Amino acid sequence: MLATLTFALLALLFIVVKLVLIVQMKEVCVIERLGKFRAVMEPGIHFLIPFIDRVAYRHETREQVLDIPAQSCISRDNIQINVDGLVYIQVMDGAKASYGIEDYKRASINLAQTTMRSEIGKLNLSQTFSERDTLNETIVREIDKASDPWGIKVLRYELRNITPSDNVIHTLEKQMEAERQKRAEITLALAEKESTINLSEGQRQEAINLSEGDKQRQINEAHGRAEEIEILTQATAEGISLIANAASKPCGDKAIRMRLLEQFIQQTGDILKTADVSVLPTELAKLEGFFEGMDKVTQNVQGVTK
Numbered sequence: 662m663l664a665t666l667t668f669a670l671l672a673l674l675f676i677v678v679k680l681v682l683i684v685q686m687k688e689v690c691v692i693e694r695l696g697k698f699r700a701v702m703e704p705g706i707h708f709l710i711p712f713i714d715r716v717a718y719r720h721e722t723r724e725q726v727l728d729i730p731a732q733s734c735i736s737r738d739n740i741q742i743n744v745d746g747l748v749y750i751q752v753m754d755g756a757k758a759s760y761g762i763e764d765y766k767r768a769s770i771n772l773a774q775t776t777m778r779s780e781i782g783k784l785n786l787s788q789t790f791s792e793r794d795t796l797n798e799t800i801v802r803e804i805d806k807a808s809d810p811w812g813i814k815v816l817r818y819e820l821r822n823i824t825p826s827d828n829v830i831h832t833l834e835k836q837m838e839a840e841r842q843k844r845a846e847i848t849l850a851l852a853e854k855e856s857t858i859n860l861s862e863g864q865r866q867e868a869i870n871l872s873e874g875d876k877q878r879q880i881n882e883a884h885g886r887a888e889e890i891e892i893l894t895q896a897t898a899e900g901i902s903l904i905a906n907a908a909s910k911p912c913g914d915k916a917i918r919m920r921l922l923e924q925f926i927q928q929t930g931d932i933l934k935t936a937d938v939s940v941l942p943t944e945l946a947k948l949e950g951f952f953e954g955m956d957k958v959t960q961n962v963q964g965v966t967k
Contacts (some may be wrong), residue, residue: 679711689755691718701755718759720752724816727766729773731822734781736789743824744781744789748773748804749816757812765811769804773818776803786825793820 683706684690690702694714709715731745750769752758762768780799781789789796797818805815825833 676711680708682707682709682716687721687723689720689722689752690716691720691755691759693717698756698760718755720755720758722752724749724751725766727770727773729770729777729821731824732774732778734778736781736784736786738785740786740829741826742781742786742789742829743822743826744777744820745822746773746777746818746820748818750808751814751816752812753814754812757810762811765808765813768811769808769813769815772804772807773800776800776807777820786829789823793823796820 682690682692682702684702684704686704688704692699692702692707692709692714694710698717699714727748727750729746729748731743734742734744736742748769750765752765758765777800780796780803784792784796797820800818801815804818808815
């Protein structure tokens with residue numbers, strides 16, 4: 662009796678388990694009735710007909726990340742590179758994901774690999790590094806277009822690693838070294854050019870400044886000589902006027918003669934001091950004529966003043 666009761670309770674519990682279906686918030690369940698698709702159960706509690714309805718598939722409705730294994734690709738410039746990535750997908754239709762494809766995850770990975778290989782073949786090696794965003798968008802668009810019948814949505818694709826072969830890396834390192842050396846030589850050449858230009862500009866400016874200074878010096882000297890001549894002329898005129906006034910006074914002629922004699926004696930002494938040879942008047946008799954001439958000059962000056 663006890664065994665029968667236990668068996669009945671277990672059977673009842675089994676029927677209840679088969680009757681009640683609780684779907685979690687993160688998934689959907691595909692229900693089949695007698696082997697035929699019946700409905701897609703959303704999160705919540707549902708009642709089934711035991712032994713007739715069954716949960717055929719359960720699908721994750723959250724965003725899923727699929728790791729794309731590394732594979733060898735050939736770029737447009739015939740360089741072999743290894744590329745791997747990540748694809749982000751989400752189940753949008755449980756029925757299509759169950760009956761449209763056998764395994765949508767494996768299919769998505771294979772489709773991502775073939776699409777990535779095809780897109781890499783359209784680009785040069787340098788473009789695969791510089792145009793990663795464009796490449797990701799193109800792969801997402803192509804995968805999403807092909808996976809629409811599977812009831813999934815490809816959200817994004819990310820290239821994770823782009824690794825050229827060892828020979829390519831060695832060649833690229835040599836190329837980069839040559840490029841750096843080329844840039845260094847260009848920089849040195851430009852620096853030398855700038856230095857030569859600056860030096861020539863400095864020399865040119867120096868020559869201009871020197872010429873301007875010489876020009877100003879000559880102008881100043883010319884002004885100085887002009888002022889000197891003007892002052893000397895004025896002084897000479899004033900001296901002649903003073904001499905004329907003095908000559909008109911009593912004993913003025915004797916004073917003029919005395920002054921002329923002093924100047925003659927002083928200038929003769931200066932010549933004797935500075936000359937390399939002895940200089941003496943050749944005709945001493947002419948001194949009397951000299952003094953007589955000075956008397957006549959004095960008399961003429963007095964006649965002019967009168």
